Amino acid sequence: MTHYEFPTPQPTLPHRDRWLSVKRGFAGACPHCGQGRIFGKYLKVLPECAACGENLSHHRADDLPAYIVLFLVGHIVVGTLMTTDPEGLWPIWIHMILWPLMTLLLSLALLQPVKGAVVGLQWALRMHGFGGDEE
Ligand SMILES: [Zn+2]
Known part of the structure; x- marks a missing residue:
C-alpha cells in the first residue's frame, strides 16, 4: 500500500486570496x-x-469548466422549462426552438468565465507550477 502525503503549505509564501483570484479569472x-x-x-x-x-501556461483546466457549465446550464434550463409552462399550454415548436437555443447560448456565454475562474483558482492554490518562483 502506498502512502500519500498531502502537500503542506509553504509558510514563507505570501497569501493568495482564492475568492479574489476566482473573481478575476471569471472576469x-x-x-x-x-x-x-x-x-x-x-x-x-x-x-x-x-x-x-x-506565467499562465501552468493552467490545467482540462474538462472541469465544461462539467461545471453542464451542471449550471442543466439546472437553469430545466428549472426554467418546468416553471414557465407547467400546464403544457405552449405549442411544441416553441419548446423545440427555445430550450435548445437557450442551452446553446448559455453554454457559450458561461464557458469562458468558468474556465477563467478555474484558472484563477488553480493559480490561488499554487497548483500545476503556479507555485511561483516570483515570490
Ligand atoms: Zn497579470
Missing part, C-alpha cells in the same frame, strides 16, 4: 494583477499576462 482578468487579460481567443489562455508577466 477574464489575470488572477495575479487583475489588469491583464488571460484569454487570447475564446478559450485559449495566453502564455503570460501582458500587464504583470505572470
